[in-house]
Amino acid sequence: MGNFILLDWIRIYLIAILVYLAYYDLRTFRLPDVITLPLILLGLLFNSLSNQRFISSQDAIIGAILGYSCLWLLNLLYRTVKKQDGIGMGDAKLLAALGAWLGWFALPGILLMASLTGLIGGIIWLQWNKQNHRSAFPFGPFLAIAGIIELLWPQTLQILLLSKLV
Structure with missing residues (x-):
């Protein structure tokens, strides 16, 4: 039972940090390295050294690398075409942290959920702030x-999508 409680506290800690980062990004359009970089390191250490880890250390390392690389490459492509950055590297570091904690296999679902909610939320954000579609939003x-x-409901999106296909 003690292990179950420890994992619950770790989840609460992660949720609190993610909520704070979301709030901070909404207010400043920045995700501070002082939080995102240690979050990556802590995810790698927790999943490598703890007996109660969420995923294997290999999945955590691959998740951190793929999380950062995916958004870095997307931004490189956008910058090549549009001659300006399209996404901040704080977002890439946050996705790397999520990959370090939750594994590489969680990244497609996270990106899909974030993109769909970001599309809807971005339209609302731009309308709320009376900006056009070329304006930035966090x-x-x-x-x-x-x-x-x-974190709370692992693989939910994949289960919902696969259950509809089968």
Whole structure:
């Protein structure tokens, strides 16, 4: 029972950090390295050293690398085409942290949920602030929400999609 309680406290800690990062990004359009970088390291250490880990250390390492690389490459492609950045590297570090904690296999679902909610939320954000479709809006809150959903209900999106296909 003590192990179950420890994992619950770790989940609460992660949720609190993700909520704070979402709030901070909404207010400043920034995700601070002072939080995202240690979050990556802690996810790697927890999943490598703890007996109560969420995933294997290999999945955590691959998740951190793929999480960062995916958004870094997407931004590189956008920058090549549009000659400006399309996504902040704080978002890439946040996705790397989610990959370090939840594994590489959680990343497609997190990205899909964040993108869908970001599309809807972005339209609302731009309308609320009376801006046009070319204006920036923070993506970190949508990554954080998707990460919380994946943390609390792992693989929910995949299960829902696969159950409809089968």
